[in-house]
Amino acid sequence: MEKLCTDPRTRGVSTGTTILAAIFDGGVVIGSDSRASIGGEYVSSKTINKVIQVHDRIFCCMAGSLADAQAVIKAAKFHLSFHSVQMESPPLVIAAASVLKDLCYKNKEELQAGFLTAGWDKKNGPQVYVVSLGGMLISQQVTIGGSGSTFIYGYVDAKYKPNMTKEECLQFATNALALAMGRDNVSGGVAHLVVITEKGVEHVVVPGDKLPRFHDE
Amino acid sequence: MALSNSYETPAPGFNFDNAARNAALEGLFDGGQTPKPLKTGTTIAGVVFKDGVVLGADTRATSSEVVADKMCAKIHFISPNIYCCGAGTAADTEKTTDLLSSNLTIFSLNSGRNPRVVMAVNILQDMLYRYHGQIGANLILGGVDCTGNHLYTVGPYGSVNKVPYLSMGSGDLAALGILEDGFKPDLELEPAKELVRAAIHAGIMSDLGSGSNIDICVITKQGVDYIRPYQESQYKHNRTMKYKYGPGTTPVLTEKVVPLKLEVVQETVQQMETA
Numbered sequence: 001m002e003k004l005c006t007d008p009r010t011r012g013v014s015t016g017t018t019i020l021a022a023i024f025d026g027g028v029v030i031g032s033d034s035r036a037s038i039g040g041e042y043v044s045s046k047t048i049n050k051v052i053q054v055h056d057r058i059f060c061c062m063a064g065s066l067a068d069a070q071a072v073i074k075a076a077k078f079h080l081s082f083h084s085v086q087m088e089s090p091p092l093v094i095a096a097a098s099v100l101k102d103l104c105y106k107n108k109e110e111l112q113a114g115f116l117t118a119g120w121d122k123k124n125g126p127q128v129y130v131v132s133l134g135g136m137l138i139s140q141q142v143t144i145g146g147s148g149s150t151f152i153y154g155y156v157d158a159k160y161k162p163n164m165t166k167e168e169c170l171q172f173a174t175n176a177l178a179l180a181m182g183r184d185n186v187s188g189g190v191a192h193l194v195v196i197t198e199k200g201v202e203h204v205v206v207p208g209d210k211l212p213r214f215h216d217e
Numbered sequence: 218m219a220l221s222n223s224y225e226t227p228a229p230g231f232n233f234d235n236a237a238r239n240a241a242l243e244g245l246f247d248g249g250q251t252p253k254p255l256k257t258g259t260t261i262a263g264v265v266f267k268d269g270v271v272l273g274a275d276t277r278a279t280s281s282e283v284v285a286d287k288m289c290a291k292i293h294f295i296s297p298n299i300y301c302c303g304a305g306t307a308a309d310t311e312k313t314t315d316l317l318s319s320n321l322t323i324f325s326l327n328s329g330r331n332p333r334v335v336m337a338v339n340i341l342q343d344m345l346y347r348y349h350g351q352i353g354a355n356l357i358l359g360g361v362d363c364t365g366n367h368l369y370t371v372g373p374y375g376s377v378n379k380v381p382y383l384s385m386g387s388g389d390l391a392a393l394g395i396l397e398d399g400f401k402p403d404l405e406l407e408p409a410k411e412l413v414r415a416a417i418h419a420g421i422m423s424d425l426g427s428g429s430n431i432d433i434c435v436i437t438k439q440g441v442d443y444i445r446p447y448q449e450s451q452y453k454h455n456r457t458m459k460y461k462y463g464p465g466t467t468p469v470l471t472e473k474v475v476p477l478k479l480e481v482v483q484e485t486v487q488q489m490e491t492a
Contacts, residue, residue: 012350012374036378045378067374071346074339110349 012067013037013044016186018148019061020176021118021128022160023141024169027197028126030118031173032061033148033181034189046189055080057201058096058119059194063146064133069113072103093119097129097137105135116145120196144176148184152176166195170204178211258426260388261291261302262396262416263357263368265381266409269437270359270366273413274302275388275421276446277428287429290445296321296332297441299360300434304386305373306353313354317341334360334367338377346375355385361436388420388427395419410435414448421450 016037021030036045050062054077062069076099083099084091097117104111117129130136130143142160144152155176164172170193177191191206261274278286293301293314301317303310317340321332338358345352350373358369370378370385382400384392395416404412410433420427430446 012372013376036376045380047380048378065374066376067346067350067372070342070377071375074342 012065014040014065014186016040016148016184017050017063017146018144018152018177018180018184018187019050019063019116019146020144020149020152020156020173021061021116021142022169022173023126023128023162024166025163026126027120027166027195028118028128029166029169029173029193029195030059030061030116030128031177031191031193032146033177033187034192035181035187036066037186040186043188048189049192051192051194052077053201054096054117055084055091055119057090057121057196058093058117059196059201060096060100061116061118061145062113063115064113065111068111069115072100072111072113072115075103076100090121092121092123093117093127094124094129094139097131100131101135101137104131104133108134114145116143118196120198126196144180146180146187148180148187151183152180155179166197170195174206175212177206179214181211182214182217258388258424259291259304259386260384260392260417260420260424260427261304261357261386262384262392262413262420263302263359263382264396264400264404264409264413265359265366265368266404266406268366268406269361269435270368271406271409271413272300272302272357272359272434272436273417273447274432275417275427276430276432277421277426278307279426284428287450288446290432292432292434292443292445294318295337295358295360296325298331298362298436299334299337299358300436300441300443301337301359302357302385304355304357304389309352309354310356313341313344313352313356316344331362333362333364334358334369335364338369338371341371342375342377345371345373350374357383357385359436361438366436384416384420386420386424386427388417388424391419391423392416406435410447418448 013036017033019032021028030051032050034047035043036048038044052060052073054060054073060073062073079099080091080096083095100115100117104113114133115131120126127139128143129139141162142156144156159172173193174191181187190208191211193204195202258279259275263270263272272292274291276288277284278289291302293303295301295314295318301314303314317337320340321337324332341356345354353373355373356371358371360367368380370380370383381402382396384396399412413433414431417431429450431448432445433447435442
């Protein structure tokens with residue numbers, strides 16, 4: 001996935017971020033940092049929420065311009081809700097990802113926002129989708145995004161295993177976010193993680209001082 | 218590293234474009250002072266406390282280096298339970314909050330309910346996003362509704378953040394220092410008012426664009442207490458003489474009267490109905 005949001009042309013508040021999502025045995029973990037910045041120099045918020053619930057078992061992580069991402073997610077929530085009422089059943093994760101993809105692709109000239117969509121549905125179980133800046137939609141087992149992701153490609157490639165347990169996956173995600181936040185100046189704050197399984201949704205927040213430390217810290 | 222005041226990554230090497238322009242400008246002023254860059258300034262802050270929300274603002278409106286208004290009101294009424302502080306272009310914040318207030322009044326009349334803060338935020342976000350940053354309004358929205366006490370910030374591009382305390386405007390960093398140091402969850406009313414007052418005061422002292430008096434607005438379930446001014450500026454100057462000029466101040470040297478010759482081109486008569 002290409003680098004997002006180190007582009008100083010991002011208008012207004014940028015989420016300059018680290019986001020990730022990974023499938024484990026029986027569910028999916030999606031998480032992000034919590035820093036919002038302006039111009040790559042000023043932290044405008046230490047506690048911004050980038051993991052948004054778009055439906056009961058579907059969450060999205062946003063990257064890029066905060067204004068654009070929030071606007072797209074708002075529209076997506078509406079479309080999904082309407083779709084779900086029409087179909088009289090909860091939407092599939094791919095439906096959520098497609099809605100986002102459609103909005104990003106049709107408005108690619110004006111928008112500067114990318115998303116990770118993760119969730120659980122009855123038909124296909126746990127899934128993770130990536131919608132990039134220009135509107136590409138692909139499905140992956142594990143994916144990372146945002147400006148901080150460049151620093152953890154090696155860690156993710158080496159440490160991710162399919163069919164981990166929930167605890168292993170949570171530890172993997174926390175470590176990855178902590179490593180990225182440690183190296184990227186526009187990622188930081190707390191680590192927001194959400195675990196989605198058939199049974200339900202669990203929020204895990206790891207405050208900055210409880211993040212795992214590595215050898216040089 | 219890109220500078221925060223430029224949207225393009227600077228090209229390598231020297232750029233002498235502005236030197237020619239500066240030389241031309243200096244010529245216009247004939248050795249006098251060239252104009253200083255325009256600075257609009259404000260310090261606004263908000264804090265969520267135990268029973269509600271406290272909003273604060275300075276009262277200076279500037280036009281270049283002149284204080285245009287020493288007592289301008291930066292805390293705008295949105296609805297009986299929601300007030301909004303505005304920083305940025307004064308006209309934009311004024312009109313945006315007016316529009317929001319009108320829309321919410323219509324909603325209240327139609328639905329019979331008090332508007333929720335989150336609804337006001339959504340309307341603002343939709344509108345500002347549609348204009349893609351052309352409306353220069355940095356707003357702090359605070360209010361109390363049936364779901365609790367809320368404080369939101371809305372940026373000019375349409376980004377929204379829900380926070381327990383915040384400051385905006387050119388004096389925001391000075392005020393933020395005070396807020397970061399003094400904020401605790403569930404403050405009582407008097408400490409909350411004092412915290413906001415101290416934050417605005419820091420903005421007034423450290424920022425040239427902020428000054429004059431401090432306005433405070435306390436919103437609780439019981440009602441709104443809009444204290445204007447909460448604290449007056451220590452540097453008040455009373456007018457030492459009258460500035461009105463009576464007739465005869467300016468001597469009349471010559472007088473010339475030229476009667477205008479007018480022709481009647483068209484005459485229409487409309488009967489007025491008085492029944």
